[in-house]
Structures are given as C-alpha cells and as structure tokens.
Amino acid sequence: MPDTSSCQFEQRPRRLVMGTAGLQADFCKMCNVRPSSVCSAIENEDIGRLAEAAVETIVTPGRCFIEEGEPATDFFNVTSGTVKLFKALPDGRRQITGFAGPGHFLGLAVSDRYAFGAEAVDTVRLCRFSRERMRVLLDDFPRMERRLLEEASNELVAAQNQMLLLGRKTARERVASFLLDQANHGELNSEGQLHLPMTRGDIADYLGLTIETVSRTLSWMRAQGMIDVGKGYAITILAQERLESLAEGED
Amino acid sequence: MPDTSSCQFEQRPRRLVMGTAGLQADFCKMCNVRPSSVCSAIENEDIGRLAEAAVETIVTPGRCFIEEGEPATDFFNVTSGTVKLFKALPDGRRQITGFAGPGHFLGLAVSDRYAFGAEAVDTVRLCRFSRERMRVLLDDFPRMERRLLEEASNELVAAQNQMLLLGRKTARERVASFLLDQANHGELNSEGQLHLPMTRGDIADYLGLTIETVSRTLSWMRAQGMIDVGKGYAITILAQERLESLAEGED
C-alpha cells in the first residue's frame, strides 16, 4: 500500500521531535487560553496536576504534527497560532475539515488512531498530553469530561454548518460564509482588517473549491465593493450585511 | 421574517403531541438498543432512575420532531426506525447531515436551541428525556457523560468523513461511499439485500447532489454490474470491492 500521507505531500519531515518535560504549575495558572479551553475545568488548587501532564510544543509553519491513520498517542491544546485539520484521498485530493485556533482541543478520536491529520498554518504553540495522562486526568476531574463534551458539541455544530456549506452553497455563498466566520472568530487588527493566516489553497481545500475559484470570487467581491483585499493576507469587510445575506443564499 | 422551517416544507403539523408518563424499570432493562446506546452507562441496579426520566414516543413517517432554531427542550434516543437530521437555507435548499438509527442519541447541542431539524424517515420509536432530567442523570451518573463523549466523538469522525465526501468526491464516489456506509451500518435482509428506508430525494440531500444525479448514478452502477436495484428501496451489492475502490477515488 502506497504511503498517502498529506504530510509527505508537504515535503516535510514525517515525525516531529518534541520535549518530554512537564510544566510548572504557574505555567498553566498564567495561561491566557485556559479560560476558554478545557483546562478551565481544573481549579487553581489542582492546576499542578494539569501542568505536570502537559508538555509545551512549538510547531513551525507547514509542519505536520498529527498524521491521519497513525496511532493516537497524544492530545493537544492549541495555545497560539492556527492549525488546519484535514482528511485526504489516496490521489491527493484534500478536504480541510476545520481550522483550530487558541483554546481548541485536538485529538477527540474514539479509535486508537487519528481520524484526521493536523498541520501548523503559522507558528503554533501547543500543550501536549499523552493518552494515558489524559485518561488519568479525566478520571480524577470529571468536570473536564463535561467540558470536553461541550467542546465536542460545539465542533459538531460547526461540522453541520460546514456540511450545509459544502453540500448546498454556491462558491460565492461559501466564500462569504468563510469570511464572516473568520471575522467572528475574532482576529480583527487595529483598523478593522481581518488577517487570514492561511493561503488561498487552504481556503479552497476548506470550502471544497479550487484556488482559482476562491481567487475569482474574492476579486468579484472586491469589484462589488463588499470587501477590500489588502497586501498579504489582510481583508477588510466593507459591507457586512450584504455578505451576511449572500452567505445565507438570500440573493 | 418568513418562516423557513423544513417541517412546513413537508406540509406536516408543526408540533408533535407526546406522552408525559415515565417508563417502568423493566422497559429499559429489556431494551434491545441499550447495549449500544448511552443508556448502557447506567447499571441494572440504577436503571429505574433512567426509566422514570424517559418517555416513549412514536413518530410517524415524514413527521418532524426537532425543528431547527426552536428551544432545545428535549433529548432523544432512537430505539427503532431511521431519523434524518438536516439543516436548511432560507430558499429551501437542504442538507441532510446524517441518518440516525437505533441506539443513536439526538440533541447534542450546546446552545439552548436546536442547531438542526430531525424528521422520521420511517416509523420511529424514541425515548425522550427533558433537558432538566437529563442534567440530573448526568450529574448522578458521570459514566453517562463519558459515554456521551464517545458518542459525540463518533459523530465527529462521521462528520469529517462526510465533509471529505461533500467537498472533494465525485457523484459516483459519493453514491458508492453511501451504499457501503449503509451496508456496514447493518440492515442486510435475508438475501444480502440492503433495504434503504429513505427516498432518492433524501439520498440526494445527504450527498449534496440532485435526485436525477443519484438516479443516473445508481443506473450506471447497475449497468456496470456493481449493484442490483430491486423493487422498492432494495439494493444488492454485487461487487463490494469495486465499490470500495470507487468510494476512495482509486478509479
């Protein structure tokens, strides 16, 4: 059977060397994503337990750190940067199933193998937990399990929205939905600009389109005065309401 | 704002009258889907607690019992029949996000409103739990929460596969994947026939295609000798391996 990993695709090393030392309690206590992550399920008094199970890991852009089909040895919590999650077909076609930003938990797979791959979009900082230590934490802190269920439920809702997008929306509706999602998930800079960390290729693989169609659609939106496409990956939303009705197919 | 519910679409009554009496402990003890459902998290000795929280509900074919956007007052466990879960756009385009059979749990939504609609495909039997009683059960039986997380993780894996299908597979690959999924999820009758409970329209809305494309693709598969399309909704898989390689795009 040929190796079909998308990581190879990127022509990067397959395995990632990561540190093994646990963290100090203060590291978690100070963590700026804890409030919005599963880690919030553990109180300050017990935070040492969490910290000693975690290993901080930095992943450089383009590096693949979860490979579809490999044994699911670790769970991850994103503390900064953006991760793309994807599935691929043997011939290389690829679907990005989601982008995970700070606070997102990765590795929710029942089976003992990852059902998807994960790759750093920009520089990504992660807290890594081994399967065994995670299991112990969940046994000792049931609140964490509840928090994880919330996280999973949120992801399911997002997945259902994405299925509607992929199955039934036009290219324009897809791009409009994407821009609004990105704008809602927060990262607007000083002057209303949305900084997209991912390439056109990533956007295309996320929306089930080709690079060319994404590019053409953004150009069309610019021509319509809905957005302004700046240098690099900066986009300004000029007509949010028009984009919103477009995203819901009301045009 | 116009009412855009998919239930109205089906021209069926909007609200469903359901019984309110709890069940006897034996009902749950005897239940044939308990082993494969979240209810397996509760032991025989405590099964009375589960039974008294449940209300048995029967839904006739085509009836909508969860409406997207309505307050999420209840959770459901399917005991027999098939349910379609869907999301819709204002203009009526519809995406079926999944089919739920016996043992499936419905209602995993974080928000206090349903993020999707649910409609009976054939005659469906459900156990209904109110949000409040479910909350109490989860507080008293943490194993149930863990079981629910497993369920959610399984659904996430299925959702990721469906995103790959909708975003990147051709019509033939989609139909092949669908037939194999249906065959794996069990219901083969006495002579290897797969009985699909859903219409061509449902299949189309699930696969992000039109009715005509689904029909044409099934005809093509029949002409290729891959399947036999019997009366009603019966299909026999004649060349499973060809379908499998087709489903993964290896053709």
Place this chain on the structure above:
DNA sequence: CGAATTTTTGATTTATCTCAACAACCGTGG
C-alpha cells in the same frame, strides 16, 4: 383500477474546474 407520487431517462445549460499564462510577492544574497 386510476390518480398521485416517485423514479428514470433524455436534452440542454451552467457553475465550476482545468489548463495556461502572467503578475505579485517573499526571502535571500550580492
């Protein structure tokens, strides 16, 4: 049986993809 619904099949259109060329941008090193 006969009306209504669903499915199949055919002809044509179209949104998006593919192929191709060019332009903009990025980092590197002279």
Place this chain on the structure above:
DNA sequence: CCACGGTTGTTGAGATAAATCAAAAATTCG
C-alpha cells in the same frame, strides 16, 4: 538597496461534471 528565483495569487479561455428543464415510466395507495 536591488536583482533573482521560487512560490503564491490573479486572470483568461475552454472543457466538463453535474444541474436544470422536460417528459416518460414505474410505483404506491386509496
């Protein structure tokens, strides 16, 4: 600072898979 090669993005022309429009055939159900 600018020249350079490589990568990424844009735009154009043409091809195509699937959608749409239309009608016939099969099935369901009263």
